[in-house]
Amino acid sequence: MHGPSPAKLLYHFHIVGQDFTIAGEVSSKIRRILQQIGASPDTIRRISVATYEAEMNVVIHADEADVTLEADAGIIRITIADHGPGIPDVEKAKQPGFSTASEEIREMGFGAGMGLPNILRCADDVSIDTVVGEGTRITMEFLNSPEA
Amino acid sequence: MAERTNTFHAVRLIQDECKGCVNCIKHCPTEAIRVRGGKAEILELRCIDCGECIRVCPNHAKTAVTDSMEMLKDFRVRIALPAPALYGQFEEKITPQDVLDGLIDIGFDDVFEVALAADLITVQVRRELEKSGVVRPLISSSCPAVVRLIQVRFPNLIDNIVPVVAPVRLAALLARKEAARRFKVAEDEVGIFFLSPCPAKVAAIREPVGFHSRATDGVIPISEVFGLLGKAIRRNRRSNRPRVRPRASPLGIGWARAGGENQAVALGRQISVDGVHNVIKVFEDIERGKLSNVDYVEALACVGGCVGGVLAVENPFIARRRIRMLTEPSPGEKSGNRQSPESMVDSLDDSLFRHEEPIQPRPAMALSDDMEEAIQRMERMEAILETLPGLDCGSCGAPTCQAMAEDIVRGLGVETDCVFVLRERLQELAQELGELSSKLPPAMKRSESHEQDELERMLGWSGRAPRK
Incomplete structure (x- = not known):
């Protein structure tokens, strides 16, 4: 599915589940890297939104996740692999407003059911591999374009 | 890519005073300062003229390039544009009326309150918020350091900046026309002087962002007029003969403090954030789409708002209290303005409220132009x-x-x-x-x-x- 050429930049990050105080840190770091390589504002915006949503999904639902950022001048690929409950019905989860977040988390202002829909809207390509009881791996691809 | 650079910066270094310590480099919100050869150097592409370095320098080696009262003699008619923050610089018994009269005493021929322009901008911002389908949240355009911060670090948020000019711009345009009419002189014989709490306004006025024309002739720091004006006010209070009619509403004056603009606009879901490092945090959240349920963001680079500007004199927390007290009109008091802000706005050309050209991104974080x-x-x-x-x-x-x-x-x-x-x-x-x-x-x-x-x-x- 993915192109054969290996991405040049490779970064690894770690997300800790249930820790709302540092949620968003990984997307901030990725944002800075993208600014430094001169990705276009639009690319940065789409990636910021999608990574933040994916990061929040991990914080809300999973124990932890490993994040990989691969980037070259053509494509930016972000993979988020978590150890979590998995998604029983991916098609349902793609629907705006569908959420399995607890009441407690919704009261905190999260879990509005826009995570996957926003990711699908922002990324140029998304693949979701999930096994119930084991975890979920989301791979998002974005076409990279230089600053306009 | 040819990087756009703002060639003019208001924040400068006084070489001899700089000891080469690290205070300024640690506080700069855009990492725009380096110490080289024992002296701080400002990277022009990144500087947003916020003045944080002026605030934190223990040796007072950072300064703002401004104009001085000397410049008044270059014009036949001299108009003062007092920033709303000016009213907060003096003790409580000194009223806006006293302040405006004092400005006449120190050499101005007339006054146009920036707070009055703020009243009109308030109406326009409200109208923008009432339009459906526009970007959310809208971000106030009134703080020039924030606008430059967006250009340099958040180019994505340029479209979120409310498409209405900052009050000082509108004040300058209206003041010039009014003075030319009143004093029967050509518009270029009128000198428009903004009394500013902030170096970013100096840069914004000398090299406007979103405009190809300059509207204000000089920017004089509040700190420069403070002593002179205070003396004149105290002398004048005894004679008690008003010479200028204050026209701004209490809410327009309220723009001087953080939260004041929101209080005036009073529409939709608003947040107010002050202090440039706090602004950065909020902007990161906006970029992630986290604040799409907010309608309006009043974002001010200085803690406390404009009263916290580095060219102001009074302790910002005291000044903020005074402004808040001025914002609460005493019972029975009427605004000196005969016309409502809404009807004034309707009588004016819409172009006065608009930027003349798009605000350009000025990204300065990339390690090379070539990806x-x-x-x-x-x-x-x-x-x-x-x-x-x-x-x-x-x-x-x-x-x-x-x-x-x-x-x-x-x-x-x-x-x-x-x-x-x-x-x-x-x-x-x-x-x-x-x-x-x-x-x-x-x-x-x-x-x-x-x-x-x-x-x-x-x-x-x-x-x-x-x-x-």
Whole structure:
């Protein structure tokens, strides 16, 4: 599915589940890297939104996740692999407003059911591999374009 | 890509006063300062003229380029544009009326309150918020340091800036027309002087963002007129003869403090954020789409709002209280303005409220204009970063180890600029030197005792019993 050429930049990050105080840190770091390589504002915006949503999904639902950022001048690929409950019905989860977040988390202002829909809207390509009881791996691809 | 640069910056360094400490580099919100050769250097592409460095410099080595009262003599008619923050600089018994009269006493022919323009801008901002389908949240355009911050660090948010000019711009345009009419002179014989709490306004006025024309002739710091004006006000209070009619509403004056603009606009879901580092946090959240349920963001670079500007004099917290008290009209008091702000806005040309050209992104974070090269530099930067201690001490002249690594790949530094790397290298060198120094030629060397024994044994020396 993915192109054969290996991405040049490779970064690894770690997300800790249930820790709302540092949620968003990984997307901030990725944002800075993208600014430094001169990705276009639009690319940065789409990636910021999608990574933040994916990061929040991990914080809300999973124990932890490993994040990989691969980037070259053509494509930016972000993979988020978590150890979590998995998604029983991916098609349902793609629907705006569908959420399995607890009441407690919704009261905190999260879990509005826009995570996957926003990711699908922002990324140029998304693949979701999930096994119930084991975890979920989301791979998002974005076409990279230089600053306009 | 040709990088757009704002050639004019209001924040400057006074070379002789700078001791080369790291206070300013650590506080700069855009990492725009480096210490080189014992002096701070401002990277022009990144500077947003917020004045944080002026605030934190213990040696007062940072200053703002401004105009002085001297400039008044270059014009036939001189109009003062007092920033709303000016009303908060004096003790409580001094009213806006006193302040405006005082401005006449110190050499101005008339006054146009920026707070009055704020009343009109309030109406326009409200109308923008009422339009459906526009970007959310809208961000106030009133703080010029925030607008520049968006250009440099958040180019994505340019479309979120409310398409209405800042009050000082509108005030200047209206004041010039009014003065030309009233004093029967040509518009270019009118000198418009903004009395400013802030260096970013100086830059915004000399080199406007979103305009190709300049509307204000001079920017005089509040700190420069403070003494003169205070004296004039106290002298004048005895004569008690009003000469200028205040027209701004209490809510317009309220724009001087954080929260005041929102209080005036009072529409939709608003948040107010002050202090440039807090603004950055909120902007990151906006970019992630986290604040799409907010309609309006009043974002001010200075803590407390404009009363916290580095060119203001009074303690910002005291000034903020005074402004808040002025914002609460005493019972029975009427605004001096005969016309409602809404009807004034309707009588004016809409173009007065609009930017003349789009606000341009000014991204200054990329490691190279060429992405391939930027990525290569990025890899090198990460490798260099591994070797740095991560203390972010600033001794190298860059604010963080990361910033230093960036500088190195940009060709602006070497690894041994880091005192810890340098010490490590020296240690290695010293060790090597020590080892080398013990390696004397055999002819000179005093041998170790076991070597001596071996030598003696080989040479067949006798007279000593071989050791066991």
